Amino acid sequence: MMENGSSFPAGAKEPAVIDERSWARLRWRCRRGMLENDIVLARYLDKTAGAIGEQELAALDQLLDMNDNELWDLLSGRTEPSDEKLQCLVRQLRSA
Amino acid sequence: MGLPVRKFDALVVGAGGAGMRASLQLAEAGLSVAVLSKVFPTRSHTVAAQGGIGASLGNMSDDNWYWHMFDTVKGSDYLGDQDAIEFMCREAPKVVYELEHFGMPFDRNADGTIYQRPFGGHSANFGEKPVARACAAADRTGHALLHTLYQRNIRARTQFFVEWMALDLIRDADGDVLGVTALEIETGEVWMLQAKTTLFATGGAGRIFAASTNAFINTGDGLGMTARAGLPLEDMEFWQFHPTGVAGAGVLITEGVRGEGGILLNCNGERFMERYAPTLKDLAPRDFVSRSMDQEIKEGRGCGPDKDYVLLKLDHLGPEVILKRLPSIHEIAVKFANVDCTREPIPVVPTIHYQMGGIPTNYHGQVVAPRDGDPEAVVSGFYAIGECACVSVHGANRLGTNSLLDLLVFGRAAGNHIVDFHQRNKEHKPLPRDAADLALSRLARLDGAAAARGAGEQTQDVGNALRRTMQAHCGVFRNDELLTSGVSKVMEIAEQVRRIAIGDKSKVFNTARVEALEVENLIEVAQATIVSAQARQESRGAHARSDFDQRDDANWHKHTLWHRAGNRLSYKPVHMKPLTVDSFPPKARTF
Numbered sequence: 001m002m003e004n005g006s007s008f009p010a011g012a013k014e015p016a017v018i019d020e021r022s023w024a025r026l027r028w029r030c031r032r033g034m035l036e037n038d039i040v041l042a043r044y045l046d047k048t049a050g051a052i053g054e055q056e057l058a059a060l061d062q063l064l065d066m067n068d069n070e071l072w073d074l075l076s077g078r079t080e081p082s083d084e085k086l087q088c089l090v091r092q093l094r095s096a
Numbered sequence: 097m098g099l100p101v102r103k104f105d106a107l108v109v110g111a112g113g114a115g116m117r118a119s120l121q122l123a124e125a126g127l128s129v130a131v132l133s134k135v136f137p138t139r140s141h142t143v144a145a146q147g148g149i150g151a152s153l154g155n156m157s158d159d160n161w162y163w164h165m166f167d168t169v170k171g172s173d174y175l176g177d178q179d180a181i182e183f184m185c186r187e188a189p190k191v192v193y194e195l196e197h198f199g200m201p202f203d204r205n206a207d208g209t210i211y212q213r214p215f216g217g218h219s220a221n222f223g224e225k226p227v228a229r230a231c232a233a234a235d236r237t238g239h240a241l242l243h244t245l246y247q248r249n250i251r252a253r254t255q256f257f258v259e260w261m262a263l264d265l266i267r268d269a270d271g272d273v274l275g276v277t278a279l280e281i282e283t284g285e286v287w288m289l290q291a292k293t294t295l296f297a298t299g300g301a302g303r304i305f306a307a308s309t310n311a312f313i314n315t316g317d318g319l320g321m322t323a324r325a326g327l328p329l330e331d332m333e334f335w336q337f338h339p340t341g342v343a344g345a346g347v348l349i350t351e352g353v354r355g356e357g358g359i360l361l362n363c364n365g366e367r368f369m370e371r372y373a374p375t376l377k378d379l380a381p382r383d384f385v386s387r388s389m390d391q392e393i394k395e396g397r398g399c400g401p402d403k404d405y406v407l408l409k410l411d412h413l414g415p416e417v418i419l420k421r422l423p424s425i426h427e428i429a430v431k432f433a434n435v436d437c438t439r440e441p442i443p444v445v446p447t448i449h450y451q452m453g454g455i456p457t458n459y460h461g462q463v464v465a466p467r468d469g470d471p472e473a474v475v476s477g478f479y480a481i482g483e484c485a486c487v488s489v490h491g492a493n494r495l496g497t498n499s500l501l502d503l504l505v506f507g508r509a510a511g512n513h514i515v516d517f518h519q520r521n522k523e524h525k526p527l528p529r530d531a532a533d534l535a536l537s538r539l540a541r542l543d544g545a546a547a548a549r550g551a552g553e554q555t556q557d558v559g560n561a562l563r564r565t566m567q568a569h570c571g572v573f574r575n576d577e578l579l580t581s582g583v584s585k586v587m588e589i590a591e592q593v594r595r596i597a598i599g600d601k602s603k604v605f606n607t608a609r610v611e612a613l614e615v616e617n618l619i620e621v622a623q624a625t626i627v628s629a630q631a632r633q634e635s636r637g638a639h640a641r642s643d644f645d646q647r648d649d650a651n652w653h654k655h656t657l658w659h660r661a662g663n664r665l666s667y668k669p670v671h672m673k674p675l676t677v678d679s680f681p682p683k684a685r686t687f
Contacts, residue, residue, distance in 0.1 A: 021602075021605055024604075024606065025605045027607055028605060028607050028610070031134070031135050031139075031312055031313050032135070032139055032311060032313075033135070033138075033139040033140050033141050033142070033143035033144060033313070034141075034144050034311055035309060035310065035311050035347055035348075036347055036428070036431075036432075038312045040431065067143070068144075069236055075431075076427035076428070076431065077427060078423065078427070
């Protein structure tokens, strides 16, 4: 269950740069094996509410391809992303 | 009908440790195997298992499977089936060595043998002294297990159907299971997946409770499908609580924190565990600490504005100890409790962790149900293993390290049994004409008229109401008054579930539809749980009743079966006869 999940914002102020289907697909891929990751990702999705740019989307896709322990190490600050493109997103996720 | 059909020798639903151990056995035997998973296989909840795999290898000191069996029977509070427990404990070393050969990166001793660590409840010589029995890969055993099994399955050409959700079982007029209907999440297409055998390895349903350590995917899909197919669920009143989940989030704070000297406090700043367990204090067994915490909260000594949690204090250990020995705890406290645990205590509550009950099976993994006077008649073509199954090796309370062992042993055993079934049954049975009716009618209802009028219930509201009700009425503290009113409330919520409607009718990645379907599974598990708990008038293992605070073997030494039709209960005997050794009769459980 995505208890904290958000629906696509119909009247978002910022024009959303990804379409509704990509957003739904993204939300589903934020379903993880570890509750810690589920919660952090759900908070981030709630905050961005669909207003996410192409670059951010690519970075998020890359993060979501990681296994859960690798991802949690990044989100909890135990490790730092080696890829520069991920740094900005990881910072946002950590503060979510 | 008219749905597309795909045909396999064997179908596995769920790609966690259990599903992948079974599919490996099948693919390596040359069967065509399809494994369905809502998420990518290595992101299954098995990844969260840290502790290890219990097996009497005897690498650290003398050990044998009979001692392991004794610990498991006693741990189960004598509700576990002793044939299945003997089978599991005897097979344990074999499945561990097999994993070693698959390339599992176990921790090692200097002499190259697998290192084993001690774990609560495991003893040598029938409770005489602790024994090191847990085989682990650092604190990431589940992760290592999933990756090892996934790689091996790819090599064996197992076909994975990732981001597919099974909807309902297909049974024919004989009651045989012939496959499932399933939703391909990406396209929204519904398929019929036909197979000679169908194996459920769908995991637990910990998301029926508000406070749960389980990931969001743990919605009991296999249990929901089983109940809707007219088959019972066994011992669903037994759920293990972990004493220290972060209040409001559920995220687990490991027992290691109390091992290092962390203590629990009530609103008066009192270290209350000294009162309940003068010797072991904060390190008493999980179920005991959970009940003590709950007692404090129920008697008004909880903390916070709603007095609904207690505090885990560890700042007295000093920042060096915390950051060095418990680094992840500091992060968890900041992120999920918003506290710096080097300065402030962490709010914690007893949190649902593991489901002991499930789909009734025998130790071959075959699903069994009452038929024509036989309480355990085999349902042909249907198997279940792992947390979704009740075989029953955990009985009323699971011993640490036995969950990973359970999925390996019974994954392998069910795999072997299915290969044999495949060889004896050359043809697929024909699918009945109404094979897809149940699933299609459920989908149609979600899209139905109520949705068009905007009159339906919202998935999230109903799901939240269910979780809150289960937490309040069927948590650690149980009595007749709470349970009876809880049953009524859950029945009301079940009515609301039938009125859930989704506004979004699109097909591609429609997660609103998936989440609604998940709530339909959760409600079946919740009903089974609270109805079974209300009826059981004793305290045994994880089921603790304040109005019946003793174990009552004369009346309640039996397994519960919940039947969806009429919300009815029946009971069946515990298997007291092991396969080859003497039985362990019930004794008082003291530590």
